[in-house]
Amino acid sequence: MSYVGPDFDPPQPRRSRRRVLTVALAALVPGALLGWVMYEAVGGDGGSSGNAAVQPSQARSDTAPTDSTTSDDKPPGPTPTTDSTSAPAASGSLKGKVVVIDPGHNPGNFQHTSEINRKVNIGTNWKECDTTGTSTNDGYSEAEFTLDVAHRMRTLLEKQGATVKFTQDGDRSWGPCVDERAEIGNKAQADAVVSIHADGAGAGQRGFHVILPGKVDEGAASTGPIVAPSRALGERIAGSFVRVTGNAPSNYIGDGTGLVTRKDLGGLNLSTVPKVFIECGNMRDSKDAAQLTNGAWRQKAAQGISEGIVSFLRG
Template sequence: MTGRTTPPPVEPDSYPDDGDPERRTARWRPAVKLASVVLPVCLIGWLGWQAVANSSRDVTSHPAASPRYAEGDRVDGADPTDSPAPNGSASTGPAAPASPSAQASDAGNRPLAGKTVLLDPGHNTGNGKHTTEINRQVDIGNGRKECDTTGTSTDAGYSEAEFTLDVVHRARQILQDRGAAVVLTQDGDRPWGPCIDERARIGNEAKADAAVSIHADGAPASGSGFHVIMPGRVVAGPADTAAVVDPSHRLGVLLRDTFKTGTGEPTAGYIGQQGLDTRSDLGGLNLSKVPKVFIECGNMRNTGDAKRMSDPEWRQRAAQAVADALTSYLTG
């Protein structure tokens, strides 16, 4: 031996790294293993906590969606329509009430909503083939009259029945556009009639708010113009016009004024006074329990009147005037 002393042994972990990568790896391997286990567990735990928290917030803000509430149960302070629809789509809930401006607009566009109007197109194009049926007598309260007649026509053969049904169809459309329920006594769908007592009964059963019977006159050719016929007071048998005379008169005056302005047709100079006539011998008026008037739109035997009534544009103006008069009456 040369005389050197052997140093005491040193524990391996006491050695410095001295830049040796193998030593660094050996030293940190236990910590890395521990982190690889602990960190994923912590991450999973944190994500689970977040999911629970979010779910709790959702239930708090939308109580109707909580599984604690059965479908249809009401949650205090909550509108049950807020809950999802059963098929997963959003529920619209009850319709919100219309704003005052929307209600005013609807009332302006459909002023006759909730009203019922009877339109009675005079005669029937098939009446001439059913003379036995239309000549049958019916009770009109203060007497008896034929069930119906054939009506008149122009010299060119344009019949009153064709004219009245066309004007009624045009007026019906206008009234329906304004919200009215329109009932017709016949719509060209019957072989003849109906009789005058049935025409009145149809309006009564419909509880019409107003009724107008459309006609054209067959007076001597020298007479021209239109006139409105209103019911007289008749209380006899099945007839009782006491309750409808006054409102019918108001409707008649409105129709006279509106028709004259709307069509340019003059009031008749051969019958009535200033375009108005009152009669108690017409079954369609005597038997009516609702306000009702007749209008003879012109004299088909007069050349000038016949030309106007044969013109579709004039008939449209006539229909407009009838509808406007009814609208004024029902909204006034």
């Protein structure tokens, strides 16, 4: 997400071949992540982190949501353990389940710097309301990326019967602030909240990572009840993201697990429902950027995140 400020911010077995494969997949996820650690140790790229805030670029022509996940530019990495073009593994309806998708930043934030720079209470201290986010070197903004992935996720999750709500849909001139983003999920009594981002680290730093809430009990922040379910949500998303996209966990944070715990993010600290962030890749690395700007890959990213949510909600 590369904020300018610090707040950058198994399914139950069934006696069918499909569910057996699903359970086997869940068991293999830690191994898949460990395998990526070995891959990165042998041939991965390294580098130092860095952040950048930019203005939104001209919209890309391939941003329209599509159900197709076929791509000729499959990212490097091990072969997924199951067909990445399949529908979510678990069957049945998510009717009655509420998912809140939080597309990070807002395309209009750069025009409202005074508003987004004002401080809000995140429980432990005060942080900036929001930031502009980062972009690729060619100017494709994080805010454009997060909205596109969010739209694709909504289509997939609504097909499963879930009620999907957004914290913003490009329908407001700036924001919302991080405290309001958390409040939207809380008021919706969401069963799961996922905040979509892309990082702005240094070139050579690649891969995704999922940010989990740490245990915080200070001021307005009391995350104790959501720490365990949020971790379960994050683990399901990380495993599905590896399987569907074929992408490695981050080689610069998370020790190769794709999971990072933080206590300084208002969007997590103020949440009273299970919530995680996902940094889908590094916009400042040319290889990651080539994927993040590709519509077919974004569909895979949306599918990977959505399948993790579905798996979590079905227990």
